[in-house]
Amino acid sequence: MTAQKAATLAIAIAVAIGLAGCGTVHGSRAHNSGRLISSSGSHKMSKVTLDPAARRFMRKVPYGDTGYPGLDLILAPAPARTVATPARTVRVMRLFYKLRVAQAILGKRLRSPEVTYWIITDYNPLPGMKPGAKFPAIVLTYRNIACEAYGPPSFHGPRKRICTTVAFYDLDNSRWLGIYQYNDHLSAIKKT
Amino acid sequence: MRMKEREDGTPRHATSWRMMNVVMVLVLLAAVSAEQILTRNGDRMARAEVFDCLTESHYFDGKGDKTTANRLGAAATISERFGAVCDNDQSSFNFVTTWAMISPSNGLGWAQSGYLRWYNHCNIVFAQDSPDGSAVHTFTGTTCQQDGGQTNIFTESYDGGCSCIDQYEGGRILQHTMYDPTKRWSTPWQPQFFGEAASLSSDMPGNSGSPEQFTNLKYQDSSGFHNYPCMVLTPRNDGAHKRTDGEEWFNETPTCPNFNIYTDTAG
Numbered sequence: 001m002t003a004q005k006a007a008t009l010a011i012a013i014a015v016a017i018g019l020a021g022c023g024t025v026h027g028s029r030a031h032n033s034g035r036l037i038s039s040s041g042s043h044k045m046s047k048v049t050l051d052p053a054a055r056r057f058m059r060k061v062p063y064g065d066t067g068y069p070g071l072d073l074i075l076a077p078a079p080a081r082t083v084a085t086p087a088r089t090v091r092v093m094r095l096f097y098k099l100r101v102a103q104a105i106l107g108k109r110l111r112s113p114e115v116t117y118w119i120i121t122d123y124n125p126l127p128g129m130k131p132g133a134k135f136p137a138i139v140l141t142y143r144n145i146a147c148e149a150y151g152p153p154s155f156h157g158p159r160k161r162i163c164t165t166v167a168f169y170d171l172d173n174s175r176w177l178g179i180y181q182y183n184d185h186l187s188a189i190k191k192t
Numbered sequence: 193m194r195m196k197e198r199e200d201g202t203p204r205h206a207t208s209w210r211m212m213n214v215v216m217v218l219v220l221l222a223a224v225s226a227e228q229i230l231t232r233n234g235d236r237m238a239r240a241e242v243f244d245c246l247t248e249s250h251y252f253d254g255k256g257d258k259t260t261a262n263r264l265g266a267a268a269t270i271s272e273r274f275g276a277v278c279d280n281d282q283s284s285f286n287f288v289t290t291w292a293m294i295s296p297s298n299g300l301g302w303a304q305s306g307y308l309r310w311y312n313h314c315n316i317v318f319a320q321d322s323p324d325g326s327a328v329h330t331f332t333g334t335t336c337q338q339d340g341g342q343t344n345i346f347t348e349s350y351d352g353g354c355s356c357i358d359q360y361e362g363g364r365i366l367q368h369t370m371y372d373p374t375k376r377w378s379t380p381w382q383p384q385f386f387g388e389a390a391s392l393s394s395d396m397p398g399n400s401g402s403p404e405q406f407t408n409l410k411y412q413d414s415s416g417f418h419n420y421p422c423m424v425l426t427p428r429n430d431g432a433h434k435r436t437d438g439e440e441w442f443n444e445t446p447t448c449p450n451f452n453i454y455t456d457t458a459g
């Protein structure tokens with residue numbers, strides 16, 4: 001697909017989502033929605049200090065991809081042919097808005113996600129999912145969402161946090177993989 | 193006037209006798225229907241929360257290990273029960289949760305997994321860990337669980353392969369620590385098994401007839417997982433006093449070391 005067609009597709013999706021009143025699409029090129037999802041902008045491997053466990057995981061993350069060390073999840077840029085159509089994107093987002101867990105976590109911010117398209121290239125297998133399976137995904141990201149530290153009775157510090165909140169949707173199997181919240185910049189790392 | 197609803201479906205107050213009468217009839221019908229439904233299901237759930245959340249903090253009902261011998265993990269089978277939360281905070285900060293956890297004794301770090309629900313929500317599975325008590329990483333499932341006493345095993349297991357703690361629901365790793373807790377946490381690490389709520393006006397899940405059960409309690413050390421013997425875990429119940437609605441939280445040990453927590457009429 002030419003860059004012009006890809007750009008047109010991205011604009012079409014953005015317009016559709018805009019008309020549906022639900023969120024924004026990031027990435028001017030649909031074939032590369034390679035935008036880092038992180039609590040504080042882009043982080044290069046060379047600029048962050050990772051624990052050995054996370055460093056081991058990041059070794060298997062290809063350059064240009066984004067790794068979530070705590071989930072063993074890798075996001076690769078999505079080719080244009082795998083990007084969901086505007087109509088499907090809107091359907092997925094409406095499904096999300098109906099999820100009670102999403103309503104509870106996101107409250108009034110529910111309908112203002114950043115929408116991005118990716119290929120998930122690795123993830124802890126869910127029932128029926130083969131290890132190493134690759135599949136297209138829609139990722140909804142919300143920044144500055146209130147979240148809670150549960151923790152043990154012996155923890156006496158403040159319990160409220162401000163988190164980046166990310167929801168992953170498996171387009172092949174039409175299911176949500178889960179919602180992930182974090183408040184540090186090491187939870188989502190783009191390898192550059 | 194639109195009235196605020198309680199989680200048990202009863203109104204808080206009425207503005208006139210007429211409204212009061214209508215409400216009384218509706219409540220009666222609702223109560224009869226609810227009674228029939230609950231009786232039919234054989235699962236009379238605790239739905240007795242107090243409307244006003246009052247002072248919100250973190251309150252616990254369950255048991256913890258105060259061992260000075262270092263442990264590496266924890267596991268428990270936890271039943272799924274409904275716990276009503278207070279009503280005038282409808283945000284995600286108004287929650288009730290039950291979990292298994294491993295944490296350092298100073299509380300500055302943890303790894304846990306279990307059930308979680310918020311106001312007007314259903315039970316979901318979740319996992320959370322923290323390297324230091326400041327950063328938190330939380331995974332929440334998106335599927336509503338049941339609340340009829342079904343059970344699930346929640347395990348926090350130190351994994352030497354990744355030098356991390358895997359947080360399980362059944363056989364599925366929900367997430368794992370992206371750091372090596374042996375490098376971050378002080379010792380000793382202590383297993384914990386608790387119900388937790390943001391308000392004492394909320395209910396611990398279950399009631400005396402259908403309590404929230406913690407069974408198959410285990411700890412992990414360097415040689416693997418072991419069943420807890422009796423009389424090792426220390427109970428804690430922050431809600432062991434009569435509330436304004438006449439209910440209180442309970443913490444009972446019918447078959448040691450297994451224990452039940454629930455909310456019911458204060459004894």
